[in-house]
Amino acid sequence: MTADAATLAKPAPEPRGSFGKVLLKAEGLQKRYGAIHAVRGVGITVRAGEALALCGENGAGKSTIFKILAGEVAPDAGRITLEDVPFHPDSAAAAVKAGVSMVYQEFNILPNASVAENVYLGRMERFCRAGIIKWPELYAAAAELLGRLGIRVNPRAEMRSLSPSAQKMVELARALSTRPRVLLLDEITASLDHDDAEILHRLMDELRAEGAGILYVSHRLQEIFNNCTTVEVMKDGAHVTTLPVGELDEDRLSALMVGREIGAWQRGDRDETAPVMLELVNLSGRGFDDVSFKVRQGEVVTLAGLAGSGADEILETVFGVQPVKSGEIQLGSAPYRGRSIVDAMNAGIAMVPKERAVEGLIDPADIRFNVGLSVLKRNGWGPFVNGGAEARAARDGMELFRIKARSAATAVRALSGGNKQKVLLAKWFVTDPKLMLLNNPTRGVDVGVKFEIYELLQKLRGERNLAVLMASEDMAEVIRLSDVVVTIRHGQVSGVFEGEAITETNLINAML
Numbered sequence: 001m002t003a004d005a006a007t008l009a010k011p012a013p014e015p016r017g018s019f020g021k022v023l024l025k026a027e028g029l030q031k032r033y034g035a036i037h038a039v040r041g042v043g044i045t046v047r048a049g050e051a052l053a054l055c056g057e058n059g060a061g062k063s064t065i066f067k068i069l070a071g072e073v074a075p076d077a078g079r080i081t082l083e084d085v086p087f088h089p090d091s092a093a094a095a096v097k098a099g100v101s102m103v104y105q106e107f108n109i110l111p112n113a114s115v116a117e118n119v120y121l122g123r124m125e126r127f128c129r130a131g132i133i134k135w136p137e138l139y140a141a142a143a144e145l146l147g148r149l150g151i152r153v154n155p156r157a158e159m160r161s162l163s164p165s166a167q168k169m170v171e172l173a174r175a176l177s178t179r180p181r182v183l184l185l186d187e188i189t190a191s192l193d194h195d196d197a198e199i200l201h202r203l204m205d206e207l208r209a210e211g212a213g214i215l216y217v218s219h220r221l222q223e224i225f226n227n228c229t230t231v232e233v234m235k236d237g238a239h240v241t242t243l244p245v246g247e248l249d250e251d252r253l254s255a256l257m258v259g260r261e262i263g264a265w266q267r268g269d270r271d272e273t274a275p276v277m278l279e280l281v282n283l284s285g286r287g288f289d290d291v292s293f294k295v296r297q298g299e300v301v302t303l304a305g306l307a308g309s310g311a312d313e314i315l316e317t318v319f320g321v322q323p324v325k326s327g328e329i330q331l332g333s334a335p336y337r338g339r340s341i342v343d344a345m346n347a348g349i350a351m352v353p354k355e356r357a358v359e360g361l362i363d364p365a366d367i368r369f370n371v372g373l374s375v376l377k378r379n380g381w382g383p384f385v386n387g388g389a390e391a392r393a394a395r396d397g398m399e400l401f402r403i404k405a406r407s408a409a410t411a412v413r414a415l416s417g418g419n420k421q422k423v424l425l426a427k428w429f430v431t432d433p434k435l436m437l438l439n440n441p442t443r444g445v446d447v448g449v450k451f452e453i454y455e456l457l458q459k460l461r462g463e464r465n466l467a468v469l470m471a472s473e474d475m476a477e478v479i480r481l482s483d484v485v486v487t488i489r490h491g492q493v494s495g496v497f498e499g500e501a502i503t504e505t506n507l508i509n510a511m512l
């Protein structure tokens, strides 16, 4: 279940007008990165009690504005005030000191240090006496803070032993421990599981009630309607409009963001008698037991489960990242005994992993290198016919996914978050797979590109007989894309749904 699904019933927060004083005001912000004009004269106003969602396509300039406000990036021009006092922080520490804290889209942690050290990163001096760290004081302070926020993490645990969601919650605790007057949250829910997203949204409500302001970025639009009060839409670095959430619906907001209406989604027909591409027969592995289901050619089968259900592990086991304990995997009706990623790739299996930062991309390298990395063989199809070189693959991938970058020689780390995700997708699509394993394929991707990816999957499914096994935490996506949904609960299959039976209520009941 997604954060979106979990919060569907929540009433929208108070409309604009009933807010307190202006906390943060930015006017005429400008920022260029070489030839890219990332922010073009944008203004932002955040009042006490307001949660302002900054909306726009991938690369619209949202993170750049956040980084300017957080003291991470210096604007080329513009005026910012915090409670009427000029605010031009030259470092993140200066912004935090003045009352503006940020949780970044990417992970910003020390993996080998404890949770407590990560909470007080850069502010450990308060626990030092005569140059010696008072560890009991540090752990006690972190335990008190985490307990007060309702974040269930052991302050003594090593950060890397935590799930990505728990790590992100520690980053949130770090930001909240500074008692910010304005909190910036950049796509934080892309890393959070359902329970943690609920805690986050409760904390946002509390913070607003205490008179703080929030700036929020998320590509899950339902989340914006449930948890934000106001929307600022940007396009290509420029201001489009500012509106109360009550005056918008999802279709209108999407259209404002991408500059065109996004059509209703039409699921294509599937052939229920097509040959089976993948079959799991009583498969057991780490985190799941006795799982059986089939994926036919041209079919999208989705594994839906709560965090920790075992759905991720099933995908990883098919791809050879996790070992098989017992049972069998069949690929194209023959037993598949591949036990490594290389075996899987040679067998025509591709996988888009969940954590792009950890598992997917080599950040300092350029797009060409990252996309070319996975081109093992080229049978040639569609836009890739007769392609041979990694440069060609990168160009095709960039075009297919409309990756916003100057050229294929752009380093991945200079891309916006959504464009990084597109590079990851391109990297695997250019391998011409027979079976695509997708774990949350549109995480961090804007609403326009989401639809492009859906259309591309639809096309490959129909024209290339691509079989897709997906796991997704985005309920709207599961319902839109899947021919069959296999719900996973506590590592076992709890239901199989097809056609009309794929409804949110049915799926959630089977997942819980």
Ligand SMILES: Nc1ncnc2c1ncn2[C@@H]1O[C@H](COP(=O)(O)OP(=O)(O)OP(=O)(O)O)[C@@H](O)[C@H]1O
Residues within 6 Å of the ligand: 033, 036, 038, 056, 057, 058, 059, 060, 061, 062, 063, 064, 065, 404, 405, 413, 414, 415, 416, 417, 418, 419, 444, 446
């Ligand atoms: N350090 C950098 N060097 C060069 N270009 C950059 C850098 N950071 C961002 N850009 C470019 O500036 C533009 C705006 O990027 P930004 O990250 O602000 O977008 P965004 O709206 O947050 O996108 P997303 O939704 O994908 O996270 C993009 O074209 C991006 O490639």
